[in-house]
Amino acid sequence: MGRRLHRVAVLVLEGAKPLDVGIPAQVFTTRASMPYEVRVCGAAPGLVAGGDGLSYHVADGLDALGWADIVFIPGYRFPDREDPPDAVLAALVAARDRGARLAAISTGAFALAATGLLDGKRATTHWHYTRKLAAKHPLVQVDENVLFVDEGTVLTSAGAASGIDLCLHILRGDLGVAASNHAARRLVAAPYRSGGQAQYVPRSVPEPLGERFAATREWALHRLGEPLTLGALARHAAVSPRTFSRRFAEDTGYTPMQWVMRARVDMARELLERSERSIEQIAADVGLGTGANLRQHFQHILGTTPSEYRRTFAQGE
Template sequence: MAPRPHRVAVLVLEGAKPLDVGIPAQVFTTRRSMPYEVRVCGAAPGLVAGGDGLAYHVADGLDALEWAQTVFIPGYRHPDQEDPPAPVVDALRAAHGRGIRLAAISTGAFALAATGLLDGKRATTHWHYTKQLRAKHPLVNVDENVLFVDEGDVLTSAGAASGIDLCLHLVRRDHGVALSNHVARRLVAAPYRSGGQAQYVPRSVPEPIGVRFAATREWALAHLGEPLTLEDLARNANVSARTFSRRFVEDTGYTPMQWVLRARVDLARELLEASELGVEQIADVAGLGTGANLRLHFGRILGTSPSEYRHTFVRRDG
């Protein structure tokens, strides 16, 4: 006798993003080759207003969470502005108390964090919202660099496409590599993606706050290929090194030399995308010295290698 399919509920909240809803619904689709059964539900049966001009008609309400063994919470619009309705938060807590596995895609992490179930745990969300998640739920250990985080009975993923990575991970965890690879082929998706979401953030250095030291930052960006020290930066800003360092951290959240390193990595990213220079040449132009040094800092900051980054972001004609 075949084992009963694993029951998956996809909880659609107001403002739900269509790709985030569709990913778990399609990955865990009810079909002969898949040992899963899916229901799409909402806070109540009926119409749920979604994001991007779409709406969803769901047949089930929160009672589907009592049926499910895994609950997915897709991302939704404006997650930092207000928490989900209290009945949704209570139902998620109750489901977790029954041993149900909870998984959030993208900004769905905010709904999961509202339950308190992420307190003291690692979690991630879309890179655009990591600061807001950290501010709204300071007890959550937000990791902004990874594609997904598995904390056993609570899981979170980064932006929408990372939901595929999370779903494939759960299939792998439940039924092994063979079924996960089968699903990946059906989706025409990579079974594994290298690196984390840091490589998808437009810049590694933070947006400047205010105008203090703006001229020095611009000067540093124009001289990244040259040796730069804290004293050089402070001299350009016409303040002491100690004052410059303290105020710079207040502005950016990084020490001056951490900021310079990230700016050099950003320059290397641009050169990998827009030029045919080799890794050693790029390292020299960006002020990182050697290819080995470039690879080291690329891995630490972006979670990938220069060659993988170039393969991902450079369009090949022909």
Template sequence: MPVSRLNRVAVLVLDGAKPLDVGIPAQVFTTRASMPYEVRVCGAASGLVTGGDGLSYHVAHGLDALGWADIVFVPGYRHPDREPPGPAVLEALVAAHDRGARLAAISTGAFALAATGLLDGRRATTHWHYTRALAAQYPLVRVDENVLFVDEGSVLTSAGAASGIDLCLHVLRGDLGVAAANHAARRLVAAPYRSGGQAQYVPRSVPEPIGERFAATREWALHRLGEPLTLETLARHAAVSPRTFSRRFVEDTGYTPMQWVMRARVDMARELLERSERGVEQIAADTGLGTGANLRLHFQSILGTTPSEYRRTFAQGE
């Protein structure tokens, strides 16, 4: 949303922190004209923090940064199923949450959030290698091992490191809109949109040529959202039966083919609302949604708002 000051992001580096997990939010939310964020990297205290993989971090801020931040990222760290972070860290996380900051864990950072009790009764995920350990250590947490990330509003969790990029782009879409998130994705050379419900991994082997064809079909469909797209059309492009296509598509993305197409069309409509002055009826036609009434219906169903409200919130220049 439009802001009168920079959004404040704290990246909490714990002992054993994984370097990629630390770097993802620090780089995604780096301060630049297109990214109205200020990032502070912090630890239990300022100074040297011993990380994982042979690296250490010199952080400029201590836990006071959590009292400053609008969103706190907790990167993954080594051996999360052993001792939880110290009481001062857990108390600072709870205090930040209580005053309204969002808490977002990347990978095994979910263990730190679980130790605060803030995940009790909520859905959460972590790296697939640790999902059983998280469920065993914190039985009140509803662990979902088959998703890339989970957004529970004030607390968010993600799977392995690459899923941290998906989580950060998800936060960007909510804060600044689709165009800003797509811009960041292009800068990172990352997929602009992967559903949080997409599976972390496919538990059985998949013939690579079919996997490549399915990815190619999704890319093909993204360039033809204004045209009629049916299950049969998509399956024909992938050179498999509609039944096989539908089953595999759900495994790969977490959505049925038509749910995925609908969300892709709504995302295209979101970007047109942000970046153009086209009317709702024209946008509906351009995105394959048919009529303005249909666009409004799906906007409300998927996003919980109307196209006009969305435009007022995210239109460029506001």
């Protein structure tokens, strides 16, 4: 009680895409499970012409960027033609210098790159614009094969749907995996997709195994406490282990067993947050056997220990 809400500003630029604007505004909307306050702003208060036949009436101007802890920059049309106004770029730099995180969705990466804050850093944007971003901002290390990139104070994501992945990634870091999974269920979204997962790019030959592999991942999530081998996963998907491994990596950004390990660590995270079970009990529950094994994988994947994670994210504090 009395804890300050995390402050989120959504910066609407000329030509803003409606889905890109709506994602952070909806994900971080204030509710009991979400200690955030959201302001939608523009270069100035008033009407902002958007893309796709919509316009936006924003209550706040650039002063909201000085208020925010996180600033989202939604994608906008024709980002390679002209940079946002100098006042917008200066306000973004000032927000970052003050300690705010800046998160671009889709072509919002062009505005972020125009500030110079992405120079020398990895970044991504919608696959249709990755080459244009690299050409316009050659000092940015553009990665066209990922859903999002987290460089600490600056984050970028690919097309609109990956903006949901980026928001859930931020939630996981701020509030823990239970809150992120709760938000994912509310959004009817995948609770976790790797930032390293490849973007969807049109293929010349359709590959119809997506639903089958999704069903296998769901099947595995309900059996994390049991032995899960590559052979068992491939049998469930009714393909060869070789085909399963290749396609699974394309779909998720991980090998099957890397994905299983991360799913087990995620389940352990939620148990650490929501239960008082011992680390040894949790290790057994999630299929990692011993507390020492859980600690090893926790440290490798998250850079912390189960005990430290529990102190940070346990409910009821």
